[in-house]
Amino acid sequence: MTAPTLPMTPEDGWTLDNLPDNLPKHTELIRGVLVMSPQKTWHMAIIRMFDRQLYDQVPDEYALLFEMAVRRSNRSAPEPDLSIVRAGAVEADKSIYSPADVLVAAEIISPESEERDREDKPIMYAAMGIPTFWLVERGADLAPIVHEHQLYGGAYRLMRTHIGHLQTEIPFSMEVRLEAPKL
Secondary structure, three states, X not given: OOOOOOOOOOOOOOOOOOOOOOOOOOEEEEOOEEEEOOOOHHHHHHHHHHHHHHHHHOOOOEEEEEOOEEOOXXXXXXXXXXXXXXXXXXXXXXXXXXXXXEEEEEEEOOHHHHHHHHHHHHHHHHHHOOOEEEEEEEOOOOOEEEEEEXXXXXXXXXXXXXXXXEEEOOOOOEEEEOOOOOO
């Protein structure tokens, strides 16, 4: 199996206006450069776990989305693994959302994206004004650990680390069992 290749970056970088068609899945536009992060099995299993457990808990005024981009600028549209957005912003053919509509952005750390997920993306999401950021990492037993951050003064502050059980009221009351996935 051959890994997909990305097109050469133009001299002045890519923008949302000049992106090529048919980009591989999990390709993000970050500062004018296309970045691809292939998904591993654990990563996909954690996305499915959140989907299964949160689906019925999401109130009608919100929507749970996966791998949808958030427009920071014409040169950057990072793609959180999971986001909670205002339901009124959701459209069937939409793939890029306004930061004003995003209440939670979550990144599930993979080895190939760890630096971006821990360092770059929280800075980008904070600059966009997204109120809550979750950083999800793999525990020693494969169970996810969720670090819940809140935006204060333009930067995220760690509020809680959830091990075994995520329970929060922000942006709505929710509970998620943080168990090792069946792989």
